[in-house]
Amino acid sequence: MAPTPRSLSSATASLRTSAVGVTAGLIGWFVLVELVSGILQGYYVPLFSDIVISLGIHDSDVNWFEASQLLLSALVVPILAKLGDMYGHKRILLIAAILTAGATWWLAFATSFWSFLAAWALQGFYVVWLPLEIALIFERGRRQQHGVSTTRRAAGLLVVGLQAGAIIGALAAGRIFAATGNLTTTLLVPAIAVSLVVLVIWFGVPESKPEPGRTLDTWGFVILAWGLLLVTGGLAWMRMIGELALGPGAWWWVVLLVAAGIAVFVWFVRFELRQKDPAIDIRVLRRPEMWPVQATAFLVGISLLGAQGPLSTYAGTERSLGYGLGLDATERSYIIGIYLVSLIVGAVIFAVTSRRLSPRIVLIAAALLVGIGYALFIPFHLEVWQVLLNLSIAGLGCGALVGALPAAAAAAAPTGQTGIASALTNTTKTIGGTFSSAVFGVVLAAGVGAVASQTAASLGGYMIVWAICAVGGFVAAVLLLFVPKVAFADAPAV
Numbered sequence: 001m002a003p004t005p006r007s008l009s010s011a012t013a014s015l016r017t018s019a020v021g022v023t024a025g026l027i028g029w030f031v032l033v034e035l036v037s038g039i040l041q042g043y044y045v046p047l048f049s050d051i052v053i054s055l056g057i058h059d060s061d062v063n064w065f066e067a068s069q070l071l072l073s074a075l076v077v078p079i080l081a082k083l084g085d086m087y088g089h090k091r092i093l094l095i096a097a098i099l100t101a102g103a104t105w106w107l108a109f110a111t112s113f114w115s116f117l118a119a120w121a122l123q124g125f126y127v128v129w130l131p132l133e134i135a136l137i138f139e140r141g142r143r144q145q146h147g148v149s150t151t152r153r154a155a156g157l158l159v160v161g162l163q164a165g166a167i168i169g170a171l172a173a174g175r176i177f178a179a180t181g182n183l184t185t186t187l188l189v190p191a192i193a194v195s196l197v198v199l200v201i202w203f204g205v206p207e208s209k210p211e212p213g214r215t216l217d218t219w220g221f222v223i224l225a226w227g228l229l230l231v232t233g234g235l236a237w238m239r240m241i242g243e244l245a246l247g248p249g250a251w252w253w254v255v256l257l258v259a260a261g262i263a264v265f266v267w268f269v270r271f272e273l274r275q276k277d278p279a280i281d282i283r284v285l286r287r288p289e290m291w292p293v294q295a296t297a298f299l300v301g302i303s304l305l306g307a308q309g310p311l312s313t314y315a316g317t318e319r320s321l322g323y324g325l326g327l328d329a330t331e332r333s334y335i336i337g338i339y340l341v342s343l344i345v346g347a348v349i350f351a352v353t354s355r356r357l358s359p360r361i362v363l364i365a366a367a368l369l370v371g372i373g374y375a376l377f378i379p380f381h382l383e384v385w386q387v388l389l390n391l392s393i394a395g396l397g398c399g400a401l402v403g404a405l406p407a408a409a410a411a412a413a414p415t416g417q418t419g420i421a422s423a424l425t426n427t428t429k430t431i432g433g434t435f436s437s438a439v440f441g442v443v444l445a446a447g448v449g450a451v452a453s454q455t456a457a458s459l460g461g462y463m464i465v466w467a468i469c470a471v472g473g474f475v476a477a478v479l480l481l482f483v484p485k486v487a488f489a490d491a492p493a494v
Contacts, residue, residue, distance in 0.1 A: 025204075026136065026137060026140065026205065026206070027137065027154045027157060027158070029200055029201075029204040029205055030133045030136075030137070030154070030158055030161075030205075031157055031158060031160070031161040032161070032197070032200055033097075033129055033133065033161075033197050033200060033201065034129070034130065034133070034158045034159070034161035034162040034165065035161045035162070035164060035165040035168070036165060036190075036193045036194060036196070036197045037126050037129055037130070037161075037162055037165060038161065038162040038163060038164060038165020038166040038167075038168070038169060039165040039166070039168060039169035039172075039190055039193055040100075040104070040123065040126055040165075040169065040190055040194070041162075041165070041166050041169065042165065042166035042167060042168070042169030042170035042173075043169035043170065043172065043173045043189070043190050044173070044190075045170060045173075046170055046173045046174045046177075046333075047173050047174075047177060047183070047186065047187075050177065050183055051116070051183070054183050055110075055111075055112065055113050055116055056113075057113050064117060065116075065117065065120045067236055068117055068120060068121035068124075069120055069121050069123065069124035070124070070232070070430055070433070070434060071121075071228075071229070071232055072121045072122070072124045072125075073124040073125075073127035073128075073426070073430060074228050074232065074427055074430045074431065074434075075225050075228055075229075076124075076125065076128065077127055077128045077131065077423045077426055077427055078221070078224065078279065078280065078420060078423055078424065078427055079221050079279075080092050080095075080096055080125075080128045080132070080423070081128060081131050081132065081135070081419040081420045081422070081423030081424075082216065082217075082221075082279060082419065082420045083216070084132050084135060084208075084419040085135070085210065085211065085214065085416050085417060085418065085419040085420055086210055086211070086214040086215075086216065087210055088207045088208055088209075088210050089132045089135045089136045089139070089207070089208045089419055090136065090201065090205050090206065090207040090208060091207065092128075092132060092419075093128075093129060093132040093133070093136070093201055093205070094198065094201045094202060094205075096125045096126070096128050096129060096132070097125075097126075097129070097194065097197050097198045097201050098198055099122060099125040100122075100123055100125045100126045100194050101191065101194040101195045101197070101198055102122070103119045103120075103121075103122035103123040103125070104119075104123055104190050104191040104194045105191045105195075106118075106119035106122070107119045107120060107123065107187055107191070108184055108187035108188050108191050109184065126194075127426060128423065128426075130158060130162070130406060130422075130426070131406055131419060131422040131423035131425075131426055132419060132423075133158060134151060134154075134155055134158075134406045134407055134410050134418070134422045135208065135410060135418040135419040135422055136205065136206075136208050137150070137151050137154045137155075138151040138407070138410040138411070138418050138422075139208040139209065139418060140206070140208070151407045151410060151411065152350070152351075152359060152403075152404065152407045152408075152411075153351045153352075154351075154407075155350075155351075155403035155404065155406060155407040156347045156348065156349075156350040156351025156352075156400070156403040156404075157347075157351050157403075158403065159343070159344075159347035159350075159399060159402045159403040160344050160347045160348055160351070162402075163340050163341075163343045163344045163347065163399070164344060166340055167337060167340050167341075169190070170333070170337075172189070173186065173189075176189060210416075211415060211416030214277055214416065215276075215277045216279075217272070217275050217277060217278050217279040219271070220268065220271060220272055220275060220278055220279030220280070221279045223264060223267060223268045223271060224268055224279060224280070226264050227261050227262075227264035227265045227268055228261075228427075228431075229261075230257050230258070230260045230261030230264060231257070231258055231261030231262070231265075231431070232431070232434050233257050233261075234253070234254050234255075234256075234257030234258035234261060235254075235258070235434050235435055235437075235438040236434075236438065237253055237254050237257065238251075238254045238438040238439075238441075238442060269282055280420060280424065281417060281420075284412075284413060284414065284417060284421070285424075287412060288482055288483060288484055289408075289412040289483050289484055290409065290412045290413070290421070292479040292480050292482050292483050293363075293405055293408045293409050293412065293425065293480075293483075294409070294424055294425060294428050295428075295476070295479050296363070296367060296401070296405060296476040296479060296480060297405050297424075297425040297426075297428040297429040297432070298428040298429065298431060298432035299367075299432060299472040299473070299475055299476040299479075300367075300370065300398060300401050300402075300405070300429060300432065300472070300473075300476065301428065301429035301430060301431065301432025301433040301434075301435075301436070302432050302433065302435070302436040302468060302469055302472040303370055303374060303394065303398065303436075303469035303472060303473065304398050304402070304429070304433065305429065305430070305432070305433025305434075305436070305437065306432070306433045306434075306435070306436025306437040306439075306440055306469075307374075307436070307440070307465060307466075307469050308336075309437065309440070309441075310440055310444060310462060310465045311335075311336075311339075311391070312332055312336070313444070314381075314462050315327045315331075315332045315335055315387070316328075316332055321459075322459070323381065323382065323459045323462070325384055325387065327384075335384075335387065335388065335391070338388055338391065338392065339391045339392070339395050340395075341395075342391065342392040342393075342394075342395025342396055342399065343395045343396075343398055343399035343402070344399060345395075345396060345399065346366070346369075346395060346396035346397060346398065346399025346400040347399040347400060347402065347403050348399075349396065349399075349400060350362060350366070350399070350400035350403050350404055351403070359404070359408060359411075360480065360483050360484075362400065362404060363400075363401070363404055363405075363408065363480050363483075364477050364480045364481065365397075365400075366396075366397040366398075366400035366401045366404065367397060367401065367473050367474070367476035367477035367480060368397070368473065368474070368477045369393055369394065369396050369397030369400075369473070370394050370397035370398055370401070370469070370470075370472070370473030370476070371397075371470045371471070371472070371473025371474035371476075371477065372393055372394075372470075372473070373390050373391065373392070373393035373394025373395070373396075373397065373470075373473075374390065374394055374466050374467075374469035374470035374473065375466070375467075375470035375474075376389070376390040376393065377390050377462075377466035377470075378463060378466055378467065378470075381462075381466075394469075394473075397473065405425040405429075406422035406423075406425050406426070407422070409421040409422045409424065409425050410422045432472075436468065436469075439468070440465050440468075443461045443464050443465060444458075444461040444462070444465070
């Protein structure tokens with residue numbers, strides 16, 4: 001007997017309910033994973049002074065930790081994401097978690113600068129967690145009418161877990177160290193947390209279905225790695241020139257490295273267009289629903305990753321110079337905490353509104369908030385409440401974009417490329433942060449000694465930083481206007 005329309009409708013509803021339940025459970029596990037990811041990002045910052053003493057190094061050597069981890073993540077995230085598309089996202093997520101756990105245990109027992117630096121760089125494998133999680137959620141919802149919107153909502157919740165973990169980590173580290181008085185014991189806490197994440201992924205996360213017949217474009221990734229190394233190396237040297245006030249001859253190395261990196265990227269694009277299964281599908285990147293998303297990730301990285309250092313130094317600048325807030329380290333941490341809370345609120349708002357509003361409109365509005373927040377710094381920057389208001393506005397936009405961009409890239413990618421598409425938003429964001437960090441370092445260093453203090457940057461330098469961040473937000477909003485109005489919407493069920 002043929003099934004009646006009512007029985008078919010009941011079966012379809014049951015299937016959807018089951019899928020939603022599986023996805024909801026998956027999101028719950030991933031929120032825990034991102035909570036630990038946030039702990040890793042916030043836990044070590046309050047301990048840097050004690051780590052410097054323990055390793056017997058200079059405060060400036062801490063910059064090498066950030067540089068090494070950013071460089072490794074920029075290199076390995078696209079490769080791991082492509083392997084996830086090829087062999088299963090859970091499998092690669094589990095491998096990345098195991099590598100992160102091993103590096104975190106190594107950090108706890110490292111006794112020399114080079115050992116600690118190597119472990120710190122390897123810990124950067126956690127950066128690929130979020131893109132792989134987005135791919136897993138999207139792949140499980142691809143055959144459902146609500147798959148894309150579910151991914152957007154989930155991305156917002158994952159960012160909430162990430163930022164909450166960062167706050168928890170920053171608050172817990174100092175208290176644990178004060179209670180134990182032992183740095184090694186204190187550093188064991190994140191190692192235990194990451195080890196638990198390995199178990200969560202192993203037992204709680206289902207595997208995705210990889211596309212058959214995929215191959216790894218090894219030479220494509222080698223060329224990409226060389227391009228990233230040359231460009232980021234040139235930007236790192238540019239930042240060092242600003243900090244050390246080196247002579248004009250040092251700038252030739254910056255020009256040479258960056259120009260060589262751009263030439264390698266041109267070679268990479270031409271090479272990839274000839275490949276049957278490229279490392280990064282350039283044709284997909286050319287799509288009107290994809291290239292504005294990747295460009296926005298780069299522009300958001302300018303303010304999200306590059307502006308935090310200038311914010312901290314401005315807040316600590318003495319008011320006697322006619323600007324700055326004159327806050328001590330504890331008071332500055334409160335400002336950073338409020339900024340992180342605004343990121344959480346922005347991610348929550350994005351998660352709540354992701355199914356009710358057009359994704360394109362949400363992205364444009366979030367980018368505008370980033371631009372408005374930093375533009376307000378130019379006339380309003382002398383009072384604490386003004387800085388907090390500006391940061392909160394920009395934070396709302398950044399919080400929404402951090403979750404929205406990987407989900408939008410996954411939605412715009414064809415079947416079998418969701419992992420690499422969402423991971424590229426992280427790579428472009430990292431490059432944007434590295435670029436802006438180098439530029440901001442030079443801009444702020446140029447004003448040192450031009451004011452009453454021999455260490456404080458000039459107000460003009462900070463104005464330039466804020467202006468660049470504001471322009472980045474507004475340009476991103478304009479670029480997102482080129483995205484088709486129906487992009488990132490739920491597709492009919494397959």
